[in-house]
Amino acid sequence: MEQAVVIEKVLNNNVIIAEHPTYKEVVLIGKGIGFGKKKGESIQLTEADKTFLLSDEKEKEQYVNLMPYIDEAFIDFIHDILIYIGKRMDQELNQHIHVALTDHIAFAINRAKQGMQFHNPFLLEIESLYPKEYQVALEVVEMINDKADVHFPEGEVGFIALHIHSAVTDKSLSDINKHYRLISQLTEVIEAGLDLEIDRKSVDYHRLVQHLRRAIDRIHVGENTGNENRLAEMLKKEYPVCYNLSWKLIKVMQKQLNKPVDDSEAIYLTIHLQRLTNKP
Structure with a gap:
């Protein structure tokens, strides 16, 4: 049986916010x-090509404010990108990515068309920390470049990878930013x-970054990895x-x-x- 929803707001010819009997707003x-649609009219869900939930009031406001700045032809395309990301990551995406990534891509396209280049100083950290997200972000950037006839700078791959990681882990972007900045500082x-320079593209660096990430995750959840006093004393001497x-x-x-x-x-x-210092 078809399900009807009531139109709450028409954002443009291609996007409507409606009240759903079970899920509040969609x-x-x-x-x-x-x-030609108006507030208060009923519409069948099957009339839409795509639907998603928008339960957070703040995100709804952001999405509404964002619409006038987005080419209507691109709304469908950006939603296709989100579906693609979900399939490639083989995970349900947190709904906040609909607003956050739509916002990011729309303004990144504008920046690229104006020739504005954004440098991402943490690109190698992001690639090492989130390799799968980074690979999917590369594919997404290629799709955008083809569709919008722009050329995204490499730094955008890193930013999109962070949005993807945020959507699959439910971590906030501010926490993720804090973590990779901390890893860079460490x-x-x-x-x-140790008076050495670590090659940011080496296996050693990748292992180090992954170890520090796991340590930060353990600290966040308060995980205790066991009491090894004798081993600690031995390492302290050796x-x-x-x-x-x-x-x-x-x-x-x-501190951080x-x-x-x-x-x-x-x-x-x-x-x-010690592994780092033991290299030939």
Whole structure:
């Protein structure tokens, strides 16, 4: 049986916000679906090519304010991109990506057409931290370049990868930004402490970044990795430079994350740092 919803707002010829009897508000997208329609009218869900929920009041306001700045022909295309991302990641996307990524892509296209280049200083960190999201973002950028006849700078791949990661993990973009900035800071502390330069494209760097990411995740959930006092004492004697540096890193993490760090993190960090110094 077809289900009817009541039109709450016609955003343009192709987009309507409607009241759903079960899910509150839904966004209906379809070519010409809003043409000649008025608030209070009923419309069948089957008339839309695509629908998505919009339960957050703030996101609804953002979406409404965003519509006048987006070429109507692109609304369908951006929604196709979101479906593509969900399939490639093989995960349900958090609804906030509909607003956040639509906003980002629309203004990125405008920037590209005006020749404005945005540098992303954390591109290599993002690629190492979120390799699958980064690969999907590369594919999305290629789709946008073809469709919009623009050329996105490489930095946009990193920004889109962050949006994808946020949508599949339900982490806020501000938390994600904080984490990769912290990892970049920790890497610099390591390089200074061990007097070496880590190749940002090397396997060593990728392993380091993944280890630091897992440590940050453990700190966030307050995970205790066990008490290994004897091993800690042995590492302290065998590798004093790496052991002391591991505690320096822990203090940076405690300060930036404003959370306690389990002592056992020093063990794992020391072992990892020692691997870096042991390279031929």
